[in-house]
Amino acid sequence: MLGFLNASKRFRALRDRTPLGLLQLKHDRLRLLTAIAGITFADVLIFMQLGFADALFTSNTQYPRAIQADLVLISPQAKNFSNLRTFPKRRLYQALDVPGVATADAVNIGSKVWRNPQTREKSSLMMVGQNPDRAAFNLPEINQQIERTRLPDSFLFDQAARGDYEEMIAEVQQTGTAQTEIGVRTVTVTGLFTVGASFGDDGALITTNQNFFRHFPNRDAGTINLGMINVEPGHDILSVQADLIKHLPGDIQVLTQEGYVDFELNEIQSNSPIGFVFSLGSAMGFIVGIVIVYQVLSTDVNSHLSEYATFKAMGYRNSYLLGIVFEEAIILSICGFIPSLAVGIGIYSLTSAATSLPMAMTVGRAIVVFVLTVVMCGASGAIATQKLQSADPADIFS
Amino acid sequence: MTQQPVIQSQNLNHYFGSGKLRKQVLFDINIKISAGEIVIMTGPSGSGKTTLLTLMGGLRSAQSGSLVVLGKELSGISNTGLVKARRSNGYIFQAHNLHGSLTALENVQMGLEVHGLFDKKARHQKAAEMLEQVGLGDRIHYLPSGLSGGQKQRVAIARALVSRPKIVLADEPTAALDKKSGRDVVNIMHDLAKDQGCTILLVTHDNRILDIADRIVYMEDGRLSKPPAASAAAKVDKVATP
Numbered sequence: 001m002l003g004f005l006n007a008s009k010r011f012r013a014l015r016d017r018t019p020l021g022l023l024q025l026k027h028d029r030l031r032l033l034t035a036i037a038g039i040t041f042a043d044v045l046i047f048m049q050l051g052f053a054d055a056l057f058t059s060n061t062q063y064p065r066a067i068q069a070d071l072v073l074i075s076p077q078a079k080n081f082s083n084l085r086t087f088p089k090r091r092l093y094q095a096l097d098v099p100g101v102a103t104a105d106a107v108n109i110g111s112k113v114w115r116n117p118q119t120r121e122k123s124s125l126m127m128v129g130q131n132p133d134r135a136a137f138n139l140p141e142i143n144q145q146i147e148r149t150r151l152p153d154s155f156l157f158d159q160a161a162r163g164d165y166e167e168m169i170a171e172v173q174q175t176g177t178a179q180t181e182i183g184v185r186t187v188t189v190t191g192l193f194t195v196g197a198s199f200g201d202d203g204a205l206i207t208t209n210q211n212f213f214r215h216f217p218n219r220d221a222g223t224i225n226l227g228m229i230n231v232e233p234g235h236d237i238l239s240v241q242a243d244l245i246k247h248l249p250g251d252i253q254v255l256t257q258e259g260y261v262d263f264e265l266n267e268i269q270s271n272s273p274i275g276f277v278f279s280l281g282s283a284m285g286f287i288v289g290i291v292i293v294y295q296v297l298s299t300d301v302n303s304h305l306s307e308y309a310t311f312k313a314m315g316y317r318n319s320y321l322l323g324i325v326f327e328e329a330i331i332l333s334i335c336g337f338i339p340s341l342a343v344g345i346g347i348y349s350l351t352s353a354a355t356s357l358p359m360a361m362t363v364g365r366a367i368v369v370f371v372l373t374v375v376m377c378g379a380s381g382a383i384a385t386q387k388l389q390s391a392d393p394a395d396i397f398s
Numbered sequence: 399m400t401q402q403p404v405i406q407s408q409n410l411n412h413y414f415g416s417g418k419l420r421k422q423v424l425f426d427i428n429i430k431i432s433a434g435e436i437v438i439m440t441g442p443s444g445s446g447k448t449t450l451l452t453l454m455g456g457l458r459s460a461q462s463g464s465l466v467v468l469g470k471e472l473s474g475i476s477n478t479g480l481v482k483a484r485r486s487n488g489y490i491f492q493a494h495n496l497h498g499s500l501t502a503l504e505n506v507q508m509g510l511e512v513h514g515l516f517d518k519k520a521r522h523q524k525a526a527e528m529l530e531q532v533g534l535g536d537r538i539h540y541l542p543s544g545l546s547g548g549q550k551q552r553v554a555i556a557r558a559l560v561s562r563p564k565i566v567l568a569d570e571p572t573a574a575l576d577k578k579s580g581r582d583v584v585n586i587m588h589d590l591a592k593d594q595g596c597t598i599l600l601v602t603h604d605n606r607i608l609d610i611a612d613r614i615v616y617m618e619d620g621r622l623s624k625p626p627a628a629s630a631a632a633k634v635d636k637v638a639t640p
Contacts, residue, residue: 016518018504018511020497027499027541310495313457315485315512393484394457 021327024300032335035296039336039373040343042289046282046369047344047361053278054365055357057268060198063128064264066137067107070237071244072260073227074253080267082109082126082201086223091252095227098243100235105131106224108212111201114187117180118167125161126201129212136228142206145191149207153214156191161203182215229254286376293332293380297325301387313393321388329381333373340373341366403466404565404597405431405454410463410473412449423449425620427463433564436591436598438608441617447601448569450617454599455567456483468564485512488558488596490568490587494550496542502529502553503538509557528556532586548579552586559590566591568600572607584610 025032058065064081073095075085092104108129113122130136132150135143145156159169169192171178178189197203213221231240237256244254255263269275301308308321345361352359412424423446431437439447452458453465453472459480460473468486475483488509496505506525510516516524529538532552534545542550551571558566568587572580584607591598600611608614616623 018500018508018518020500023504024499304497306493306495307497310489310491310497311508311512312481313455313484313489314509315481317481394452 019327021324022331024304024324025328025331028300031296031300032332035293035332036336036339038292038296039289039332039377040340042285042292042376043337043340043369043373044343044347045285045288046372047340047365048347049278049281049285050365050369051344051348051351051359051361052357053274053282055352055359056274056278057265058358059196060268061261061264062195062198063137063204064261066139067226067228067257067260068135068138069105069228069257070231071229071241072255072257073104073229073244073248074225074255074260074263076251076253078253078263079271080264082111082198084109084225086219086225087227087252089222089224091248092224092227094248095229095244098240098247100232100240100243101229102232103134103228103230105134105136105228106209107131107136107226107228108209108216109225110212110216110219112182112205112215114182114205115180116163116165116168117178118164123163123202126198126204127155127212127215128204128206129209130206132208134228139193139195141193145193148190149211151188151190153185153187153211154190155187155205155207155211156193157189157205158195158197158203159192160194160196162197163202185215286372289373289376290380293329293377294383296332297328297380297384298387300328301325301384305387305391308388308391309393309395312391318388321391322385325381325385325388326378329377330374333370333377336377337370337373340369344369403430404433404468405429405599406464406466407454408464410450410453410460410465412446412453412458412461423620424453427622429615429622431597431599433597434592434595436588436610436612437600437615438611438613439599439601439615439617440603440605440608443603445617446620447617451567451569451599451601454565455487455489456480485561486564488561488563488566490551490554490558490566490571492570492573494542494547494554496550496553496557498542501539501541502534502545502556505542505553506556506560509560513561525556525560528560529553531590532556533582546579548575548582551575551579551583555583555587555590559594559596562594562596564596566596566598568598568602570602570604571600572602572604577606580604580607 061081073087073091075087078084089106092106095101095104110127111124112127113124115122128136132146135146137143142156148154149156157165157168157172159165168178168180168189172189172192176190179186180189181187193206195204213219229240229244231237241254241256248254311321312318341361348359348361351357407427407429410424410427411422413420413422415421427450439450441447449458453460454467456467456472459475463473465472467483470479470483472480472483496502497508500508503522503525506528507521510521510524526535526538529535532555534549534552534556537545537549542553545553551574555571566587571587572583575583587598587600588610
């Protein structure tokens with residue numbers, strides 16, 4: 001009760017206080033505008049970097065995101081979707097023993113060089129084998145044509161693949177098929193879908209597990225890359241996950257679908273150059289912001305040094321003066337953030353229209369950038385307040 | 399008017415610098431100032447007047463000897479004690495030192511806000527009354543940049559006196575003003591101080607305003623001494639204005 005009274009008293013004191021920081025900022029409009037423009041610039045820079053990074057992360061985890069399974073089994077040595085390593089297929093059958101597990105299916109992923117039928121050049125594609133009776137991905141375009149992959153050496157081809165495939169795509173659209181080679185085998189493209197290229201591969205071919213192993217004769221047919229588990233209705237996914245971890249030997253990771261997507265994202269963020277490049281870009285924006293805000297605040301402190309010394313002579317504590325600087329920092333961070341949010345949304349929609357990268361302003365990112373802005377301004381304020389020490393009240397008498 | 403001293407110093411010494419560069423600037427200052435007294439301190443520049451003023455105002459801590467202000471020993475006091483001691487004084491400086499982003503009214507109420515006793519409304523009301531008393535009732539919402547030198551100094555006086563301090567310390571308040579504004583400023587200080595019963599210690603070279611003093615103290619080379627003959631004092635002043 002006493003604490004509450006104290007707090008409300010403090011709040012009243014705060015509201016009663018002359019808003020010196022605000023008044024100081026308002027007094028010098030040009031300086032205020034410079035500061036706001038600087039913070040907005042820094043924030044837009046950060047928004048762009050985070051947006052691009054996120055767009056690249058999203059576009060490179062499209063297959064993992066599209067997996068329709070409750071739980072995912074992968075090798076503990078798995079790196080990412082195109083480099084998952086293998087584990088024994090037996091684990092799938094063992095998983096079926098666990099109560100609550102409805103289905104367990106294998107997905108195989110490998111990289112294969114094929115000949116572009118149009119340019120006759122070789123390029124690397126990702127080949128995905130799935131169980132044609134239970135679609136692995138939540139991609140309707142693929143699932144509607146899944147029957148066309150049952151014939152030997154027939155594939156669905158990603159028409160958003162990197163490279164010149166117009167003629168082949170036209171041929172498939174007109175006649176329903178097109179032929180080319182993978183190694184010594186002649187293969188048939190029996191359908192098209194649209195996902196897009198990733199870092200490692202120019203595009204993807206989707207087929208059945210059986211067709212998959214036709215093209216990877218050296219791989220042990222008793223191994224698979226990824227296991228998909230569906231849980232019976234009425235069973236808790238997390239408790240089935242726990243049971244699976246207990247039941248299966250340690251040469252397997254059991255992840256939820258979200259957990260698997262996080263695993264993929266984490267891999268890109270920490271082990272690929274883009275994570276680093278965009279973090280560096282965001283850090284640059286952050287530092288630019290600190291420098292600009294520091295410049296503005298320290299100039300402001302400098303030009304009010306004699307006024308501050310006078311306040312000290314009148315008996316104001318140092319903390320009161322610190323409060324003025326931090327008040328300015330917070331006002332600046334709010335005033336700089338709002339326009340940057342508007343500019344950021346505008347640039348996102350421009351970029352996504354121009355590059356077809358999936359860019360959108362999320363609430364989470366807006367909050368992250370706002371917090372960064374407050375930290376940025378607070379840090380600049382903290383550096384700027386060091387100059388306050390030089391406001392010596394004894395000096396103004398001489 | 400009681401004759402209880404509000405400021406009393408005994409064998410007050412003060413030094414600047416340290417080690418070999420240590421230089422004594424105040425020597426054995428013994429002074430007693432009673433409540434309600436208006437004391438003018440004069441003397442050549444560099445004689446230590448301002449240093450003594452800053453010691454009494456709690457802007458520097460006293461080093462040796464004793465300095466009791468309003469019953470509180472300032473020699474060897476803690477930093478927070480000094481900050482508190484400053485609040486019982488009103489200051490008027492040679493430069494007005496008003497805050498350029500605040501209106502006259504807001505500047506004056508800053509003298510009250512430091513005490514934390516009144517809410518915003520009460521502070522603004524008292525500040526407005528104070529500005530009325532210094533003859534600026536029609537200028538309360540002006541920024542300092544819109545006021546003349548004399549008007550700014552009057553705002554500074556209002557700021558110093560609005561909290562009804564026991565002691566007013568002024569350092570050359572008229573140095574930057576012409577004869578008439580200077581006279582007005584001093585008269586206002588004098589009248590308000592007499593009204594409120596506060597003690598004024600005023601450092602000045604300006605011998606046009608010596609007549610408001612109850613007592614004149616002369617300082618030379620860090621020592622309080624007898625003032626030289628009037629003509630000699632005038633001569634010293636002419637060459638020594640900083």
